[in-house]
Amino acid sequence: GPCRVPMTMTEIRAGFTAIKAKIQARDPIRTLSILSHPHSLHKVKSSDRCCITHHLLNFYVDKVFRHCKTEDSFINRKISSIANSFLSVRRKLEQCREQNKCTCGQESTEKFNQVLANYEGLNVTSAAMKSLGELDILLDWMEKS
Amino acid sequence: LLEILGEDTWLPAPQNISMLSTNMKHFLTWNPVIIQGETVRYSVEFQGEYERDYGNESWIPTWECSLITATVCNLTEDISAPVPYNLRVRAHVGLRRSEWGTLKGFFNPLTTSLTPPLMKVIADGYHLLVELEDMGPAFQFCVLYWKKGQESRMQQKVVKEVRSVVHLDIMEPGADYCVKAQTHVEVINRSSSFSQTQCVRTQG
Amino acid sequence: SGELYCSLPNPRNVHFESINMKNILHWSAPEGTGDGVLYKVKYSVYGVGKWIRKPECKNINRTWCDLSNETSDYEEQYYASVKAFLNGMCSDWMETTRFNPLTDTKIDPPMVSVSSTEKSISIILTAPEVWKRSPEGESVSLLQVYPGLQYNVSVLNKKTKKRWFFSISNNTLVVPWLEPGTAYCVSAQIHVTTPLLHSGFSKEYCIATLQDKTADEAIK
Numbered sequence: 001g002p003c004r005v006p007m008t009m010t011e012i013r014a015g016f017t018a019i020k021a022k023i024q025a026r027d028p029i030r031t032l033s034i035l036s037h038p039h040s041l042h043k044v045k046s047s048d049r050c051c052i053t054h055h056l057l058n059f060y061v062d063k064v065f066r067h068c069k070t071e072d073s074f075i076n077r078k079i080s081s082i083a084n085s086f087l088s089v090r091r092k093l094e095q096c097r098e099q100n101k102c103t104c105g106q107e108s109t110e111k112f113n114q115v116l117a118n119y120e121g122l123n124v125t126s127a128a129m130k131s132l133g134e135l136d137i138l139l140d141w142m143e144k145s
Numbered sequence: 146l147l148e149i150l151g152e153d154t155w156l157p158a159p160q161n162i163s164m165l166s167t168n169m170k171h172f173l174t175w176n177p178v179i180i181q182g183e184t185v186r187y188s189v190e191f192q193g194e195y196e197r198d199y200g201n202e203s204w205i206p207t208w209e210c211s212l213i214t215a216t217v218c219n220l221t222e223d224i225s226a227p228v229p230y231n232l233r234v235r236a237h238v239g240l241r242r243s244e245w246g247t248l249k250g251f252f253n254p255l256t257t258s259l260t261p262p263l264m265k266v267i268a269d270g271y272h273l274l275v276e277l278e279d280m281g282p283a284f285q286f287c288v289l290y291w292k293k294g295q296e297s298r299m300q301q302k303v304v305k306e307v308r309s310v311v312h313l314d315i316m317e318p319g320a321d322y323c324v325k326a327q328t329h330v331e332v333i334n335r336s337s338s339f340s341q342t343q344c345v346r347t348q349g
Numbered sequence: 350s351g352e353l354y355c356s357l358p359n360p361r362n363v364h365f366e367s368i369n370m371k372n373i374l375h376w377s378a379p380e381g382t383g384d385g386v387l388y389k390v391k392y393s394v395y396g397v398g399k400w401i402r403k404p405e406c407k408n409i410n411r412t413w414c415d416l417s418n419e420t421s422d423y424e425e426q427y428y429a430s431v432k433a434f435l436n437g438m439c440s441d442w443m444e445t446t447r448f449n450p451l452t453d454t455k456i457d458p459p460m461v462s463v464s465s466t467e468k469s470i471s472i473i474l475t476a477p478e479v480w481k482r483s484p485e486g487e488s489v490s491l492l493q494v495y496p497g498l499q500y501n502v503s504v505l506n507k508k509t510k511k512r513w514f515f516s517i518s519n520n521t522l523v524v525p526w527l528e529p530g531t532a533y534c535v536s537a538q539i540h541v542t543t544p545l546l547h548s549g550f551s552k553e554y555c556i557a558t559l560q561d562k563t564a565d566e567a568i569k
Contacts, residue, residue, distance in 0.1 A: 033396025084193035084226030271526035308514035
């Protein structure tokens with residue numbers, strides 16, 4: 001899309017890979033997804049990528065990470081590293097948005113509303129843990145050129 | 146100033162807390178608290194921008210530095226995001242704990258000091274090669290090389306993965322070639338200064 | 350039919366083994382059951398509400414099942430599950446962890462072909478093909494799946510024992526200005542940056558540069 005923010009996801013990907021199995025094991029619901037069903041991120045038009053990315057970064061920062069505290073200090077540290085990296089990535093994207101290159105069309109708004117509906121369909125802790133467990137879906141999509 | 150105190154008094158907080166950060170390796174250091182006949186231990190916690198703005202200003206215990214006796218803590222694993230962090234350390238003697246001593250001001254990994262890479266230039270027949278120091282996955286290298294006297298026709302090669310000897314280019318017989326390199330860290334989008342220039346001569 | 354009495358020990362270590370996106374479900378037999386155990390397999394697309402039976406893996410006695418076809422969309426993620434049967438008894442369904450074909454597959458090294466002249470060697474690398482439904486099916490190269498794919502190439506001079514490394518994005522490399530009549534050994538590795546994936550290095554392919562003709566004529 002217009003905003004080719006140099007997103008170095010390597011740090012985020014490494015942090016997530018370290019806790020992926022443990023986080024996904026805490027999500028027993030196979031039949032629901034926050035990000036990939038019924039609409040797949042991979043079907044988002046390139047013109048909508050920047051807007052959806054902006055929405056999803058805010059979604060994780062505002063709604064997900066804060067409800068993912070666990071009794072495992074290793075997991076908590078990795079979540080902190082990921083959450084702080086999200087703030088950095090969001091700040092870079094913000095600079096681009098201010099130059100008005102990240103407009104939101106109807107389709108991207110609908111897509112994001114579907115993500116919110118999926119999220120609100122579960123209790124907050126389950127929804128947050130499921131969203132965190134789907135971080136590789138987000139990263140796979142964001143890293144796809 | 147070392148605090149040397151009697152046994153039953155309260156425990157002073159560690160002083161002179163500072164951060165030493167070079168090449169994305171971050172070490173917190175502080176003055177030891179000395180209490181006659183006691184082993185003093187220390188615990189370190191960090192608080193990122195996320196914890197301050199979205200996490201009720203919570204603090205997170207570090208991975209390597211809970212109840213340690215050393216007065217230095219490697220925070221590299223814990224503070225990897227390029228955002229401002231608060232850092233604090235306190236002393237423990239048995240069940241007694243001191244107040245927290247807090248680093249003055251934030252520390253942001255963006256401010257790490259980047260040193261030029263160690264480098265060795267090799268001429269092997271007509272081939273120009275370079276051996277670079279492995280500085281970790283966050284590091285890439287920008288290598289510049291040119292035929293002596295033709296600085297205007299400088300060539301660049303980005304080396305993302307350090308293998309022992311990296312091939313740069315072919316050299317003309319009997320000529321001198323010069324090389325210099327700098328590191329680049331993409332996550333903070335900064336580069337080191339260039340290394341010393343090294344020149345080699347090809348055979349023939 | 351009503352559910353059988355499920356007190357048989359469970360299949361163990363149910364997991365996907367994936368190479369170049371050929372995704373095989375593997376498991377170990379239930380503890381202490383010996384021969385005669387049969388298995389059923391089902392799978393589901395993560396986020397979609399139903400389990401789907403795999404007919405070709407119904408009542409099988411082997412401990413693997415090829416689910417490549419069912420898990421070929423690498424923009425989805427999957428679960429699979431196995432149930433064991435013996436003498437009228439059955440086990441519970443035992444599931445895998447969530448399988449992401451894009452990040453959880455292993456990559457084979459590239460194929461390497463080398464040719465030489467008097468003073469150079471030419472290297473052509475071929476990335477392995479992604480699994481495909483049938484030999485006639487359309488081939489998909491790993492390059493299409495991982496656009497950031499690169500090759501690391503190692504060239505060893507057998508005489509001097511010196512090894513050089515090259516990082517290239519396209520699949521050909523010519524190394525000129527070499528010594529005539531010298532053996533060089535080449536091996537290569539695939540490297541993907543996002544997501545981070547490495548193949549192993551291929552075995553070494555050795556070739557000698559041709560003898561120096563001018564030197565031969567001078568001797569005559």
